[in-house]
Every structure is written in C-alpha cells, then in structure tokens.
Amino acid sequence: MKAWWDKRRGRRDERRGRRWGPIATHRDLVLGWAVISAGAAAVCLLNVMGFTQHGRGAVGVQLFLEGSSWLAITLLAWLPWSVLKATARAPWWGLGLGHLVAALAFSVAHVGLFTLFRAVLFAAIGQAYDPWVSIKNLPFEVGKDVISYAMFLAAYLLLGRLGTPQAPDPPPPTALFDIRDGARLVRVRLDDILAVTSAGNYVEFRLRDGRRPMMRGSLAALQAELGPADFVRTHRSWLVNARAVTGLTPEGSGDYSIALPDLEAPLSRRYPEALKRLRTGGA
Numbered sequence: 001m002k003a004w005w006d007k008r009r010g011r012r013d014e015r016r017g018r019r020w021g022p023i024a025t026h027r028d029l030v031l032g033w034a035v036i037s038a039g040a041a042a043v044c045l046l047n048v049m050g051f052t053q054h055g056r057g058a059v060g061v062q063l064f065l066e067g068s069s070w071l072a073i074t075l076l077a078w079l080p081w082s083v084l085k086a087t088a089r090a091p092w093w094g095l096g097l098g099h100l101v102a103a104l105a106f107s108v109a110h111v112g113l114f115t116l117f118r119a120v121l122f123a124a125i126g127q128a129y130d131p132w133v134s135i136k137n138l139p140f141e142v143g144k145d146v147i148s149y150a151m152f153l154a155a156y157l158l159l160g161r162l163g164t165p166q167a168p169d170p171p172p173p174t175a176l177f178d179i180r181d182g183a184r185l186v187r188v189r190l191d192d193i194l195a196v197t198s199a200g201n202y203v204e205f206r207l208r209d210g211r212r213p214m215m216r217g218s219l220a221a222l223q224a225e226l227g228p229a230d231f232v233r234t235h236r237s238w239l240v241n242a243r244a245v246t247g248l249t250p251e252g253s254g255d256y257s258i259a260l261p262d263l264e265a266p267l268s269r270r271y272p273e274a275l276k277r278l279r280t281g282g283a
Helices: 002-019 026-053 059-076 078-086 092-124 132-136 138-162 219-229 272-281
Strands: 176-181 184-189 193-199 202-207 214-216 231-235 238-241 247-252 255-260 263-267
Touching: 026 059, 026 078, 026 138, 059 092, 078 092, 078 138, 092 132, 092 138, 132 138, 193 219, 193 263, 219 231, 219 238, 231 263, 231 272, 238 255, 238 263, 247 272, 263 272
Parallel strands: none
Antiparallel strands: 176 184, 176 214, 193 202, 193 238, 202 214, 231 238, 247 255, 255 263
16 A cells, blocks of 8 residues: 555655756756846836826936835745745645735735835935825736736746756767777667666676676776666666666565566665656656
8 A cells, every 4th residue: 555655745845846847956046037127127117107198297207116026026036036946836726825825915016015115215315105095006906916927937038948957968878888808899879778787897688688788897987888778777776777677566665676687686775866757758
C-alpha cells in the first residue's frame, strides 16, 4: 500500500511540476520590476499631459497625484512574482484563487499607499487632501488594478521564458560511441548502451546484445560525456540510458529498481533528479 501511495504521489508531483512551466527566478523579479516601474512611469506621465491639456490642474499637483500612484506600484511590483513562485506547483484552482486574492490585496495596498503619499505630500506644500476621495473611487481603482496585476504577471512569465537558456540538442540515438577495450576498439550505437557501471579504475558497458566491454576511466567523466544523450546517474556506481528504461518499481525508503531490456539497475533515493528525469522521459 505504501509503495502504491508513493508511486501515486510521485506522479501527482510530476504533473504539477510540469503544469505551469519554468518558475520565475530572482533575475525575472529584477527585470520585471524594472519593466513595470518604467511602464508605470510612462503611463503616469501620459496622464499628467492629458490632464494639463484639458485644464484640469497645475502640472505640479498632477505630478504629485500620478507620482504617488507610480511609487506605490513600484513598491508593490514584487507581489505578482511572489505569488507566481508560491503557486508554481499548485493545482489550477489553487493558482486561480491565489492570484485572485493577491490581485485584490494589490489593489487595496495600492490605494492605501498612494492615499498616504498624497496626504503627506499635500501637507508638505500646505494644501489639504481628502482621503475619502480615494476610498469612494475604490471600486474603479480595483478594476484598473486587477488588469494591471494581470499585466505584471504576464510580464514576469514572458521575461522568465525569454530568459530560459535553451538546452543543447542531444545527440541522436544512432550516434556512435567508441569503447576502448584494452588494445581493441568497440564501436557501438548510443542506443545500444543500456547502462554503464563503475568497476574500480574502469567502467563496464552493458550492451543490448549482452556484451560487457570495459574501458579505463571514471563514471563521472563518462556522465559528463554522455549526459546530453539522456544518460542519467542513478547510483554512485550506475549510469543508465533513459531512452532504454521500460519501468520503475519502488523498493521502499525512496529507492527504485529500474527495468531495462534483460537488465535491472538501482535508483538510489540520493538521486531525486534522476527519478524526475526518468519519469518524464524514460518510463
């Protein structure tokens, strides 16, 4: 029963991990914050120009009003990124609920901050500011801020995807690999190598046809060479061809047994990334 539950939970976590794509990083936060701040500043300047052209107040007053809104948005621009990080592995309903609550909180905080800033700035120049004006316009501000929140969220996601480095294309399964077995050279297709095991100062290849040629070298060096071809380190003594994996069987305590054609290999709980990779690409 425990093995069945571990397998089911692993598949559920795998689906959640793939659902929402790459999680935004701190780099995305810095870039997104800069883009949002610059965009909000441009919108505020356009609003100031529009107001003054229609004679709706002095430039200085409008700059105070719009500048307070820009400053509040700049201070709150981290919120969509934080919720994106927190809900990256959540189900769809958790994702939607999290962002809905965050968007409302963003709007209330935005209105509260720019109201405070305006009251302080107007008091500094000897003018009165009625905070109830902002409260009365709260429904209108909420509508605008929810749209703004969605745009900020889209900016973080877009910048995260554009900044995700592209992995190099793996060698095709038909690519050849040379195994120097003593004085002779054994040339095999990568797809015919099921696994590689450590044997002291040597590594032993497990081939589809049953041969087990050996070559002097370390498993770590071979992992660096064959990693792009979907060879995964599953144990301190095993390197497995993920393309050849036909099944995974829980062994308890987080360990697994890997099924390969006419061969079984161990998967240690010390290699969680290997388990994730085999689940998504091998088994």
